[in-house]
Amino acid sequence: QQPVQSPQAVILREGEDAVINCSSSKALYSVHWYRQKHGEAPVFLMILLKGGEQKGHEKISASFNEKKQQSSLYLTASQLSYSGTYFCGTEIADTDKLIFGTGTRLQVFP
């Protein structure tokens, strides 16, 4: 039931782009994205609801393909502050809980 994220880890130079994928075996109602820095709690980035919408947040955007039960997070022109572990959280229809993915560790170097 846990969504699978890929890749497991990404190493970038400042200014480079990255894509993180989240795939579920269940039909999804919504997908959340969170970023967690070492020793801190996860911080919300964005929510996507079923309907295939795409959302943006500064230079971070995401898409949700309901039919494929997949979501992708796009990080553009990465900054040092983007470093951390990214988790997708998926909600299955008619449930009230968020199940988090396996995580993708992102490191951005100068």
Add this chain to the structure above:
Amino acid sequence: DTGVSQDPRHKITKRGQNVTFRCDPISEHNRLYWYRQTLGQGPEFLTYFQNEAQLEKSRLLSDRFSAERPKGSFSTLEIQRTEQGDSAMYLCATRKGAVNEKLFFGSGTQLSVL
């Protein structure tokens, strides 16, 4: 401070002892969730409440774990007869409603069982 508050931040205990953690949600958040996180892994769902009602408990959770949310306000998570495998970060998260509402996480309680 209007965020989700967890206490204590750190807990060191000996195997076999009981421990209790507390979570104070953001006011008016009726959904409250407990997660467990080990190093390098995503938060693992444990249980959640809608107001004072515990609606679901993970089947991975043993009988040693119990949670309460009296009066729909703060919540406690108790682990009885702790084992070394219980060592983890225990995260509390709350939200105002369901589905399209984001989760607000507390800073967590880091449990170390010796």
